[in-house]
Amino acid sequence: MQQRQLGPFSVSAIGLGCMNICHAYGTPISQEEAGRVLLAALDAGVTHFDTAALYGFGVSETLVGQFLSRHRSQFTLASKCGMTGVPNEQGVKVRVIDGRPATIKATCEEALQRLRTDVIDLYYLHRWDKKVPIEDSVGALADLVREGKIRSIGLSEVSAATLRRAHAVHPIAALQTEYSLWSRNAEIAVLAACKELGVSFVAFSPVARGFLCGAPLDVTAFDAKDIRRAMPRFSPENYAKNQALLPAYHAIAAEVGCTPAQLALAWLLHQGPHILPIVGTRSADHLKDGLGALSVQLPASVLAQLDALINSQTVHGDRYNAQANSEVDTEVF
């Protein structure tokens, strides 16, 4: 398995996103099926597992702990704090962004229990809580490093400016942000800032949440809880226009001799050695397919064809709706 550097850790060049084993897209899978995907990933040589307190409000971390803790020395464990499920007045858990130092430390304690480990290798602030100076949230994470509860610090969906402020408080090992052919915001400033500061860039939603995989999706049949329902690009109106890009995209994949998902991942791997995609899937077969991207070589002419076909000008609809957009740090992306 090809390796890339994730902060101080050498890990498989493609990691597994563990949101999908309990949350987000399509029909939910059973605990046993989740365990099969996690162990298949480990068997295939994946050594970078990405989870968060948010995913299933603790369920993803619990499943990772349940199935992988006995293999703990074989992989790099990344999780996230700063966005969790908090009971509302009716006792129903709702998503809350809270980057206060005390909350970060309490979330870490709970995560260590759920993950059945005594240290998390890479702990991200999932969203910058704009009510709390980034220096204070990163200061709390630096305390956790000193206490030996986490080994390194990451940030998610922050601007280059915020990354620099955070990096001045404590070295940032990794920045995680959406990046794929159809989500190019990171190209404005964040990718260059990561390269300059020696920060690994973890690309989430690398296969465009299913858009760049195989047959077009039926966006009118999404499950009631599917998070793509709230994403403008997947609205029936925008998706119909976006879908028109797929025949040419599939033709390029056929010409290269790879699958569409492999093409999306290979394009990312070719953007720079500091970029590490994490693919999300509920299927061991889909994971195996994605890992095939590691042997796909794309000549400059194909990279140029892909860049011209799918980019911020040719894609219809924002990646997030207004609420979710207000939660990310887009000041100087």
Ligand SMILES: NC(=O)c1ccc[n+]([C@@H]2O[C@H](COP(=O)([O-])OP(=O)(O)OC[C@H]3O[C@@H](n4cnc5c(N)ncnc54)[C@H](OP(=O)(O)O)[C@@H]3O)[C@@H](O)[C@H]2O)c1
């Ligand atoms: N930091 C953040 O704010 C943030 C936000 C979102 C996600 N993430 C992380 O990034 C990870 C990956 O992102 P993501 O899941 O949003 O997007 P993604 O990996 O781009 O797409 C996942 C979707 O693509 C499908 N898929 C994946 N590989 C496939 C293949 N080879 N063939 C056919 N379909 C395939 C999956 O369906 P199947 O399940 O059927 O395979 C799923 O519907 C998450 O698990 C999570 O860890 C982080």
